[in-house]
Amino acid sequence: MLENSRPLHRAILVLPHLRVQNANAISSPLTWGFPAITAFTGLMTALERRLGSGSGIAFYAVGIICHEFEAQITSGGFTRAFHLTRNPVLHTGESAAIVEEGRVHLELTLVFDVEISDVHLEETSRCALAECIAGELAGMRLAGGSLMPALPGHRHRPRAPVLETIPDADDSRAQAKQFRRLARRWLPGFALVSRDDLMRQRLCELREECPEATVLDAWLDLSRWNSHAVESPEDKPGDPTSNVVWHTDPHPGWIVPMPVGYAALCDLQPPGSVRGARDQTTPFRFVESIWSIGQWISPHRLERLEDLLWEPEHDPEHPTASRLYRCRNRYQPPIERPESAL
Template identity: 35%
Template structure:
């Protein structure tokens, strides 16, 4: 039996919207960290573990503006608090945003009838007491528990409740495929070049066939270069990679917690897909979970190995849609 908690319409203010080299939405590690913090509290009282979460975004607003009314956006920054001399403190750039999200939390076991009401009430309190992505949770519409032996029926009931909104899934396998295609034509291409192709807005000049470019001067038509794949694809931060050996506890000075072993890491990046919930056949395909192998510590969904299965009509309709110009990465 599958068991899910639905935290519906969490409104968060001043969340961190910078994730490594990207910005526009909190890193997925923020949401799994939020889930892990809730899981530790539930384990103490109920012996229940939350093993993953799905993220559905309903609304977002990055705190940025255009200083001249046009051109590049910059973050809206504040200088607070004052220094001990009463002067304004130097600005440390930070990106903030307001957002409304719903989280589908996966539980590891079923609950008795007597536990269900207590769990829902406790989770409603805990979800609003702790921060999400560094931001304050200012409201929560409600907490619900969904359990069913029929996974398909449960997925339809749960995901359609998330409309309107977009659920974030992992499609990092598209990055690997695009890199292999890129190297075939550009041997010096790097994985970074392939990753930037999912975010950069690129145009190329096209000259009509009946124009002799060597003699005639003719204005070229600038045509948008399509992204490597169809869909609402965005570059995302997906986890970390170790760049040093694992040091024993206390061996590294000024570490955050000297009671545990320590390792230096760098951010790892992939490609995500924003997808309408009604197009997800199985909620388990959009649940983010931690995966660790060797030096890699990543967040992934089932769609990172198995792409979402669409009907041929859906695939054809998706290919005909104009590509959305994303304004935030």
């Protein structure tokens, strides 16, 4: 936040084609691959704190577009193993216990929903602020990974960070035009959006077959490829010599399981009351991961900026929501028209 007052003008900050080396690829106890969304909202908070309240900018949400993904793994058939470091031996000569670490190299574009003060309304001031933020970010870590400078001769020439004010909410056409112009610069790439609607839809379908189905069953069903056997239509039903054809159920897009935040396991503990906590001046609470379903989608298929952004959500006053620390995305899938309307 700014000193003395809230920022006055909504803007969009784009940090294009960031190279991240050795980011954390183990995003939760049940998933691996792309870093968790909380790593990016945490980066947003840390960046705002580094800039300070006198910088004239405040951050509210972040969008992620991935251009390259290179997991540091050894692949053999259906088995994959992470490339692990060899730690020094103990003073007894024995091997030290290893906590498995997964790493991945990434190329990302980060899009921030921000508000800026009057002092940054001029283009020259906005460009200087964007360059300052990019320089500050270069000395930070993202999901445990190091931000690296652009490679010479890379297919994407280095682009300067962009900080633009967003047109008024009443001018939806101008907002859409601005977003389409920026989205074209993010190609080729894929944006990560939320698909909570698929979880609800799949749960209803499973409960039609089995009323005892749970949300976990729906999540696991969407997280894997499901195949089933179908008898060949040329053969008679029940014929033991009939041929079987295996069909794989299609997915509605590039669907992935993902952690979206944390749920509290206990009440908030006073600062310094929990032994071993890193920060003895901040209230402490034990939490566990919560999961949902996400989708990778090309940025040019998004209709508005809100479809891209992830916003941290916590309501300390609500009796139930006070125990949830969750990231929300407002992506709205296009409405499928019935075949009769085509």
